[in-house]
Amino acid sequence: MKRMKFRLFIIPLLMIFCTLFYYFGELVDWAAWDTLRLNFFYGIHDIHRLLFLAPIVYAGYTAGVRGTIIITLVSFVVFLPRAFYISPYPDPLLRMVIFTVFAGVIGYLVARLRAEQLKCRELEESRASQKNKK
């Protein structure tokens, strides 16, 4: 039961971790943690955005299509402030939208694949139980 409850928070925790990583440069600036000021956190954020694939794919695997859509949209909301106000690089909104669409499609396909896998497993089990009855 405890394990089940913990599982509920895996996706929110992953999202929080990814968001902190995504805005770590701004966090360092705000808190003046000069020792943590690395160039990696101040470059173009396409690589940092890839980290959001983890919660999206995980949501597809565990929470189905609805979970994937929710997590993809939440990721999109997380990306928006950087695209609107922070990024000095060209076309931040376009790059963000392209990533979100692709990540959403990947999550959706994972969710569909998982659903098919479960359906197959259920059919196999019902077939085996029928055989045992005979």
Place this chain on the structure above:
Amino acid sequence: MDLEWIIRIILFSIVHWILAGILLNDLSSREKVFGKHKAPWAIVILIIPCFGSLLYLAFHPQIFSPDQSSGEYHDSKRGK
């Protein structure tokens, strides 16, 4: 108004309304909600764009729990 701002507002509203739709659907089908009353949650989701939805998700992580069609739920039910 600048074209870029119009695109931003349209994108933001699309995300808001999709999230609101999904979460209101979840809210209506849920028996128990945090705080016991559904109406305030519906207002929060609708009135505060995106952040209201995030707030609802933060207080109701069960939305991500494996439902009846998910494997982990079945596995735990079967005792695997």
